Amino acid sequence: MNPLAEELNRQIESQSPDAYALLSARGRALYFPKGILSQTAEAREKAHRFNATIGEATEGDGPMALPSVLSHIQGIAPADALRYAPAAGKPELRRVWREKQLEENPAMRDCKFGNPIVTSAITHGLSLVGDLFLDPGDRILLPDKLWGNYRLIYEVRLGARIDTFNTYTESGFDVAALREALANGPEKTMLLLNFPNNPTGYMPTRDEVLGMRDAVLEAAEAGKRVLVVTDDAYFGLIYEDEAIKESPFGLLSGIHPRVLTVKLDGATKELFVWGLRCGFLTYGAPPAVDADVLLNALEKKIMGAIRGGVSNSPQLSQSLVLAALQSDQVGAEREEKFNILKSRAQKVREVVYREKYSPSWDVYPFNAGYFMCIRVKGVDAEDLRIHLLERYGVGLISIGKTDIRVAFSCLEEVDVEPLFEVVHETIRELQAREARS
Numbered sequence: 053m054n055p056l057a058e059e060l061n062r063q064i065e066s067q068s069p070d071a072y073a074l075l076s077a078r079g080r081a082l083y084f085p086k087g088i089l090s091q092t093a094e095a096r097e098k099a100h101r102f103n104a105t106i107g108e109a110t111e112g113d114g115p116m117a118l119p120s121v122l123s124h125i126q127g128i129a130p131a132d133a134l135r136y137a138p139a140a141g142k143p144e145l146r147r148v149w150r151e152k153q154l155e156e157n158p159a160m161r162d163c164k165f166g167n168p169i170v171t172s173a174i175t176h177g178l179s180l181v182g183d184l185f186l187d188p189g190d191r192i193l194l195p196d197k198l199w200g201n202y203r204l205i206y207e208v209r210l211g212a213r214i215d216t217f218n219t220y221t222e223s224g225f226d227v228a229a230l231r232e233a234l235a236n237g238p239e240k241t242m243l244l245l246n247f248p249n250n251p252t253g254y255m256p257t258r259d260e261v262l263g264m265r266d267a268v269l270e271a272a273e274a275g276k277r278v279l280v281v282t283d284d285a286y287f288g289l290i291y292e293d294e295a296i297k298e299s300p301f302g303l304l305s306g307i308h309p310r311v312l313t314v315k316l317d318g319a320t321k322e323l324f325v326w327g328l329r330c331g332f333l334t335y336g337a338p339p340a341v342d343a344d345v346l347l348n349a350l351e352k353k354i355m356g357a358i359r360g361g362v363s364n365s366p367q368l369s370q371s372l373v374l375a376a377l378q379s380d381q382v383g384a385e386r387e388e389k390f391n392i393l394k395s396r397a398q399k400v401r402e403v404v405y406r407e408k409y410s411p412s413w414d415v416y417p418f419n420a421g422y423f424m425c426i427r428v429k430g431v432d433a434e435d436l437r438i439h440l441l442e443r444y445g446v447g448l449i450s451i452g453k454t455d456i457r458v459a460f461s462c463l464e465e466v467d468v469e470p471l472f473e474v475v476h477e478t479i480r481e482l483q484a485r486e487a488r489s
């Protein structure tokens with residue numbers, strides 16, 4: 053084991069033996085190298101005559117650049133567009149994102165959490181978490197309505213094992229199912245909570261989040277170690293008053309020495325910049341001897357995982373996101389887009405529960421995000437999807453045998469009613485065919 057990794061392990065274990073126990077073998081071996089990076093950082097401060105340390109090409113005071121690239125980038129300085137960003141991200145962006153998190157998540161003000169670390173969006177953050185904490189065979193616990201990519205990230209790439217529990221009761225989130233799944237599980241669980249949810253578009257109530265917290269706390273008190281990861285990809289897109297407006301992260305952080313939390317959020321969906329690939333990974337500290345030492349050591353391990361994977365996240369994307377966050381207009385602009393999505397969600401609510409559709413589907417609870425899901429009756433969801441696509445040119449997503457996901461985020465409001473009408477007609481057609489055969 054590299055001595056730098058040993059030193060980080062020592063720091064983590066001395067502050068929180070449970071956080072140390074949650075690390076995977078790979079997580080224990082990770083460290084952030086001093087070599088070239090720290091020598092470059094030292095030279096940046098002290099090399100007044102010649103600085104020949106950086107793995108970039110320079111000319112004059114700036115990076116070497118091609119006009120055919122730079123001519124397309126306006127309002128961002130060449131260095132902020134083209135140079136490598138630090139492994140943990142641009143310091144100013146990290147500071148501004150942290151302020152945003154605090155402003156939008158009141159419960160985070162009461163907990164000790166690290167500086168957000170920039171990732172190449174949330175998918176990358178999810179896989180970094182796996183790198184640090186999952187050994188083959190480790191258990192990830194999720195509600196059974198889940199984003200399919202978790203299987204690739206954790207099962208296929210890392211050999212971990214996804215376990216699910218029932219997501220909804222008649223009235224909302226199934227807290228009892230979560231409690232039971234935690235209580236009956238192994239010593240170590242990574243609990244992955246994604247709200248607003250993909251595929252259902254559900255955001256829990258505050259009471260449901262407090263129920264989740266109690267369930268995690270009970271498991272920890274019974275001796276289990278729980279890594280709670282919140283995937284907040286659709287943060288902020290919450291359309292109904294009964295749903296909690298903030299991430300569950302703050303309410304689940306700092307609750308017990310055996311519970312470590314990680315928040316994954318990002319500009320991808322919050323600022324409508326999917327392809328810029330800019331996200332953040334933030335640790336919430338368990339009660340620890342010195343939380344700063346613990347958070348700093350965990351941050352260094354993530355930086356090592358970034359360095360050994362993508363090296364660093366795109367500078368231009370980070371500069372664009374920072375510029376947007378610092379603009380006076382960004383709040384109003386986000387609100388305008390939010391209102392468009394909210395009207396679409398409300399239109400869906402107005403249409404989808406109509407009595408005449410009850411022979412065709414049930415509706416999973418939804419109040420947030422991009423999506424909603426129906427459970428279709430008397431037809432196979434994949435047959436329905438193919439029929440809709442080939443016969444009527446309508447593209448939806450089928451999940452399993454019964455569920456159809458509708459992304460109302462990319463439907464104009466006027467298209468909502470005709471869409472559900474054609475889905476209903478097609479279900480009737482397929483039901484009739486089934487009855488004849």
Ligand SMILES: Cc1ncc(COP(=O)(O)O)c(C=O)c1O
Nearest residue numbers: 173174175199246250285318320
């Ligand atoms: C639940 C969930 N998490 C994460 C992501 C990926 O987000 P990003 O584009 O930031 O990697 C998605 C995107 O579809 C998602 O639905």
